Amino acid sequence: MTAEQQQAVPPAASSEPEQRAPEQKKSSSSGKILAIIAIIIAILLTAILYWHGHNQALAQAEQMSQLQAEVAQQQQRLQQAEAKQSSQLAAVINNQSSTTEQLEGLSHKVLDLDSKRPNDWMLAEAEYLVRMAGRKLWLEQDAVSAAMMLANADERLAALNDPGLTPVRRALADDIASIKSVQKVDREGLVIKLNSINDQVDKLTLAGVIMARAEEPDFTLSESVSDWKENLKKSWASFSDNFVTVRRRDGNVEALLSPQQHWYLSENLKGKLLQAQLAVYREQQEIYDSSLAQARQWLQDYFADDSVRQFMLEQIEQLSGQQIKVDYPEQFSAQERLQQLLDDRLQRLLTGL
Template sequence: MTDNNQEHQDKVVTGSADASPATSQEQQAAPASGKEKTSSSARGLAIVAIILALVLTAGLYWHGHNQAVAQAGQLERLQAELAQQQNALQAATAAQDARLTSLTSNQASTAEQLDGLSRKVLDLDSKRPNDWMLAEAEYLVRMAGRKLWLEQDVVAAAMMLANADERLAALNDPTLIPIRQALAEDIAGIKSVQRVDREGLVIKLNNINDQVDRLKLAGVIMARAEEPDFTLSESIGDWRDNLKKSWASFTDDFVTVRRRDGNVEALLSPQQHWYLSENLKGKLLQAQLAVYREQQEVYDSALAQAEQWLQDYFADDSVRQFMLEQIAQLEGQRIDVDYPEQFTAQDRLQQLLDDRLQRLLTGL
């Protein structure tokens, strides 16, 4: 029994001894296979990394190449535009230089012409030193026309024409005799113009206007009563009329009856009196304004209306009588004047100056 147990134990030990080498071999084989798997995955990752690096490098290269190409094209365009602008600038500079050269030459020639003209003008001035007096005479004639037609100053216009004739006389030029004759005709025409004492007329109208406030309104004016006729007829056939007249003559000492036919004007109120006075003053002021404007119709109408109002509405006293007398004197005045339309000497003087200027320019 004991021997059997011993053998069984030996078999077990022997089996255990045989099993242990096998187990150790399996344990050695397992790490070897793990290492192989790790090395293969590392190779795969390396390959993938290399491929990604190559793709990324190729993409970066392609992108950089495209940018370089675009920049090169843009640079070429900029260089072309710069060259075009430089060409245009050079052309403009050349044109400006040519223009400046032309202007310089023109200025030089103009300066030479001005110098020549100045010398010729000086020569002409030395030959005809009195031509300025002719221009002064023409200016005086023009100013005389302005004085006459704009200001209606006949005296000043005549004096200016006389001064112009003195300038022409001082020239001692026989060719100016026709112009001096025309000037004499113009002076005679001005002196023949009727002179109107406008200031005197206005002063008289102003004095009449000052008397308006002193006027008194007229009272009620009754119509004149008819006086009875008591003359007896010598005819016997008129005995009835003679009897009536005798009876009327007898009763006239007791009762008197008078018949008055006609319109009786009502008295004006104080307000109407004030309006009437102001309207009368307005008519007189209108007449004064018409004197300065030479409006004959307005002047006559204003005086006639003022005279009518004085006769109709104001009392017959010394003030009204004075105003009516003054208005009657003013009504016969002529305030409009027929002035000559133009001076005959003015056109001749202007023509003479134009001819001499034309000859001067032609000689230059």
């Protein structure tokens, strides 16, 4: 190797480090870029998280402020309601106190009036008895109780010993006489008898078919020889009668009722008797008479003549002549007089307050 070649070798060896230097520079620069990017990303994430947390804090603060405002409004409303109730309660207490004072004043006046005119209460009691007597008479048709109540009212007026009540007592006497002159009707007794008749309906027996008497043939033979033909017919008829018998019956025969028709007939008969009972309480004379007449007709037409039917017909015959309608007085003459007397005295008392 020549000297020139030897001298040329070192420069060739020194070129490799020169080539590695740029590569190291490039790798170091890329690492720095990545680090910067990571730092930037971290900063951005931190900023985003801070911004999100800040917004949530602001929202929570706003919600808290709204809740505080609502609570304040509710407290204000409650205070207003309490104040309103307190004012109303105070007004009610004031009204009650004033009402109590008025009642006490009225009670004192009533006590004063009671001590001054005690007889007015007995007069009011007599008027009440007269009104109750009217209800007993017109609503319950109880003339006995009505007369007793009018008599008790007259006793109250007699105890007052007031000559001014003589016209009222005279009217009461007339009312008592008009009630006692009314015809008495034993409604309970009539209804009980009708009910006993109704209980016998199921024991009735339907009338059977009544057949006309059949004609019996005459098989007697004649002793005359000339009647041999007639005797032969009779002998043949007597012989054939042991096998087939034909009898002729004349007259109208009614068919038997079916079980269903029998049930309807019995129920209709019970209905007529119940209708008569209701007519007794309502004082419906025409309905009462027509119901009993229809029941009597059905008994005679459809049921057998036995002891049950005979008993029912006898009872219906006794009840048919009963008078159930009563003419009561339309009003009591003493009631209007008593009411007018009480009104006049009450008006005088109120005028004197």
